[in-house]
Amino acid sequence: xxxxxxxxxRDICQRGTSLTIQCQVDSQVTMMFWYxxxxxxxxxxxxxxxQGSEATYESGFVIDKFPISRPxxxxxxxxxxxxSPEDSSIYLCSVLDxxxxxxxxxxxxxxxxxxx
Amino acid sequence: GENVEQHPSTLSVQEGDSAVIKCTYSDSAxxxxxxxxxxxxxxxxLIIDIRSxxxxxxxxxxxxxxxxxxxxxxLHITETQPEDSAVYxxxxxTDSWGKLQFGAGTQVVxxx
Numbered sequence: 001x002x003x004x005x006x007x008x009x010r011d012i013c014q015r016g017t018s019l020t021i022q023c024q025v026d027s028q029v030t031m032m033f034w035y036x037x038x039x040x041x042x043x044x045x046x047x048x049x050x051q052g053s054e055a056t057y058e059s060g061f062v063i064d065k066f067p068i069s070r071p072x073x074x075x076x077x078x079x080x081x082x083x084s085p086e087d088s089s090i091y092l093c094s095v096l097d098x099x100x101x102x103x104x105x106x107x108x109x110x111x112x113x114x115x116x
Numbered sequence: 117g118e119n120v121e122q123h124p125s126t127l128s129v130q131e132g133d134s135a136v137i138k139c140t141y142s143d144s145a146x147x148x149x150x151x152x153x154x155x156x157x158x159x160x161x162l163i164i165d166i167r168s169x170x171x172x173x174x175x176x177x178x179x180x181x182x183x184x185x186x187x188x189x190x191l192h193i194t195e196t197q198p199e200d201s202a203v204y205x206x207x208x209x210t211d212s213w214g215k216l217q218f219g220a221g222t223q224v225v226x227x228x
Contacts, residue, residue, distance in 0.1 A: 033215070042205060043160065043218045058215075092159065104150070105216055107159040 002027055002097045004108035012114045013083050020079045021111045023093030028073035031096035034066070037110070038089045046091075049076040083115045118143040120208050122219030129196050129226055137222045139206035140188040146208040149182060149189045150216070155202045163204075164191070196226045 003026040013019050023032065032049040047055040047068055055068035070076040080087050093108040119142040129135045141149075150165035166173045166180045166189065173180050177196075182189040189208075193200055206219040 042220045045215050048215070104162050104165070107161070109159050 001104075002029055002095050002106045004093055004095060004106060006093050006108035006111050008111055009109060010112040010114075012116060014116060015084055017083055018079055018081045019083065019113060020077050021091055021093070023076045023078070023108055025074045025095055027097075029095040029097055030073075032070060032076045033094045033096075033105075034068060034076070034078045035092040035094060035107075036089045037092060043092065046078070049078075080113065083113070085115045088113060088115045118146060118208055118210065118217040120206060120217050120219040122206050122222060124222060125220065126223045127225070129224070131196060131198060131226055131228050133196055135191075135193040135196050135200070135224055135226075137191045137204055137206070137224075138188060139190070139208075139219050140186075141208040141217075142187070143208070143210055144184075144187065145210045148209050149180070150207050151178075151180060151191050152205045152207065152218075153202045154205065154221075160205060193224075196224075198226050198228060200224060201226045 005024045007022050034046040035043045036046050037043050045058050046061045046066055047057040049055050049068050049070040051070045065081050067079045090110040090112050092110045094105050096103050097106055122139045127135055147168035151163050152160040153163045154160040164175050164178050164180050166182050171182055177194045179192045203221045203223050205221050207216040209216045
């Protein structure tokens, strides 16, 4: 199974600032995703990180607010821009580790952001 | 798009009893249904999954059933133990590369 490292694991941020979260996988993976989990809530997909091209965003999420990079098959970043307290959440990187049949989605440990 | 509903939102059971969590989905094209367990402060982890070509799958104390006609699937935990206490999420997706749509989650509390 893929080993996913995320950093920072947690941070406290000031309103109006931006923070970049890094996701490193120990093997090349086809699909990488970014999820948001607000306190006590379910997992909501922000976007699919596409290698070498623009990310595919879900409804309600835009590139200006959540720019994503994926320069290669093992690394991606998510930036949360111009943060407000409503952005306080856990942000999770996830990867699809098996091609062909629907595969298991693996998650990183998450990055817990608190915006003051 | 796919919509997954999950019930109940909380479930309290006595140790040794069974726990059942139910989910319904809206897209008849969905063919993959995983269940994730998330312990407090930890990442979600897959505990069992089922594909649309089977009706039931078991793994020790955990089983999942799927009713494609009714578009619902359920998680069954037998002989519950305190370490089963966690939030459980069901999910569904339509193809290998499709996104997973998660249910709202069920907080399971197993009391000794």
